[in-house]
Amino acid sequence: MSDLFTLFISALIINNVILTKFLGMCPLLGVSTKSSSAIGMGLAVIFVIFGSSVFTYLLYYSVLVPMSLEYMDLITFILVIAAFVQFVEMVLKKYSMGLYKALGIYLPLITTNCVVLYVTLDNIIKGFNFVEMCVYSLAVPAGFMLIMYIFATIRERLELANVPNAFKGNPIALIVVAIMAAIFTSFAGLV
Amino acid sequence: MNKLANYGLNLLKENPVFGLYLGICSTLAITTNLNNALGMGVSVIAILTVSNIVISAMRKIIPDEIRIPVYIVIIATLVKSVELLIKAYAPALDTALGVFIPLIVVNCIILGRAEAFANQNGVLASALDGINMGIAYTLSLAAMSAIRQILATGILSMANPFTDEIIFSINLIGSDYVIPMMKEPIGAFLTFAFLAAGVQAIRTYEADKALKEVK
Numbered sequence: 489m490s491d492l493f494t495l496f497i498s499a500l501i502i503n504n505v506i507l508t509k510f511l512g513m514c515p516l517l518g519v520s521t522k523s524s525s526a527i528g529m530g531l532a533v534i535f536v537i538f539g540s541s542v543f544t545y546l547l548y549y550s551v552l553v554p555m556s557l558e559y560m561d562l563i564t565f566i567l568v569i570a571a572f573v574q575f576v577e578m579v580l581k582k583y584s585m586g587l588y589k590a591l592g593i594y595l596p597l598i599t600t601n602c603v604v605l606y607v608t609l610d611n612i613i614k615g616f617n618f619v620e621m622c623v624y625s626l627a628v629p630a631g632f633m634l635i636m637y638i639f640a641t642i643r644e645r646l647e648l649a650n651v652p653n654a655f656k657g658n659p660i661a662l663i664v665v666a667i668m669a670a671i672f673t674s675f676a677g678l679v
Numbered sequence: 680m681n682k683l684a685n686y687g688l689n690l691l692k693e694n695p696v697f698g699l700y701l702g703i704c705s706t707l708a709i710t711t712n713l714n715n716a717l718g719m720g721v722s723v724i725a726i727l728t729v730s731n732i733v734i735s736a737m738r739k740i741i742p743d744e745i746r747i748p749v750y751i752v753i754i755a756t757l758v759k760s761v762e763l764l765i766k767a768y769a770p771a772l773d774t775a776l777g778v779f780i781p782l783i784v785v786n787c788i789i790l791g792r793a794e795a796f797a798n799q800n801g802v803l804a805s806a807l808d809g810i811n812m813g814i815a816y817t818l819s820l821a822a823m824s825a826i827r828q829i830l831a832t833g834i835l836s837m838a839n840p841f842t843d844e845i846i847f848s849i850n851l852i853g854s855d856y857v858i859p860m861m862k863e864p865i866g867a868f869l870t871f872a873f874l875a876a877g878v879q880a881i882r883t884y885e886a887d888k889a890l891k892e893v894k
Contacts, residue, residue, distance in 0.1 A: 512704070567751070662875065673865070
């Protein structure tokens with residue numbers, strides 16, 4: 489049990505996917521101008537990563553490994569992710585218009601979010617069992633959402649700041665991320 | 680010479696990495712030394728050129744509604760081939776780049792060029808566009824990794840990826856004055872921010888100059 493907790497905390501904070509693995513930079517810079525949209529994007533990412541991780545994990549160990557087709561992992565995983573995102577979008581549109589309006593615009597963007605592919609591949613590389621895989625695929629996107637939210641709240645203030653012309657927009661945002669990365673490295677001794 | 684200078688200026692103004700912010704994830708992650716950057720850059724040039732050629736050759740057959748999944752399958756196939764080649768012939772590069780080789784699939788530069796260029800243009804033009812964009816990407820990676828490597832270790836060096844033989848190694852900064860932090864994530868973000876600010880400064884300067892000429 490404590491192992492699972494350690495796994496969760498280390499994936500959530502210590503090895504944070506944005507600040508130490510540099511993944512998901514595109515949505516971080518693109519979507520995080522408002523804290524509400526950061527939460528919407530974060531929830532959509534958690535849902536998609538968890539769903540596609542379970543799918544690809546089962547697919548890998550019950551289809552690809554018995555047929556010794558492990559080298560097909562990348563191609564099948566990316567297709568599963570693309571299809572899953574499309575499927576979620578269609579289901580939400582049909583059955584829950586409210587949720588669709590809240591998450592819908594972020595869903596197409598998620599297919600090319602590198603975090604999704606990273607988590608599905610990492611589950612296999614690290615050789616997790618099913619429970620560890622579930623914990624890991626919840627913790628990583630949760631860490632993504634945490635950083636998205638913190639960053640979006642900082643960015644709302646940053647809009648009002650007087651920044652040199654060359655640094656306006658993304659460069660100053662990256663400096664903010666650099667400072668956040670420096671702060672998060674001090675969590676390294678936590679576990 | 681003038682043409683070359685023009686090309687250089689375009690490289691700065693329409694830089695895919697620092698100007699358009701495409702493919703930043705891998706740029707930030709693998710630019711700890713020049714070797715990784717060049718390995719990644721050459722892989723991207725190869726994948727981008729071939730995917731542009733294939734997609735442009737098939738652009739009349741691919742139905743419009745499912746074009747993105749088709750592109751992704753083509754790109755994933757190419758990336759997997761490159762990954763297996765690197766694993767077989769350059770194992771040191773494979774351990775250094777790790778999961779970032781398969782992640783080339785979701786590098787926005789490749790899908791972006793397929794969508795913006797290859798599906799509207801002929802095979803030869805698409806191939807040239809692939810090479811051009813790939814070189815711009817590689818040069819950006821090389822610039823960033825050179826800065827980070829020099830500041831973090833004081834040494835700029837390069838090794839042959841197939842044999843691990845060192846090609847050249849220049850000691851630039853004494854080991855008492857290096858900033859090890861530049862190897863960490865924070866160094867990646869800071870270097871990127873300053874380079875992007877530089878590109879933005881050049882772009883605004885050029886835009887101002889053009890505006891004054893009009894007046």
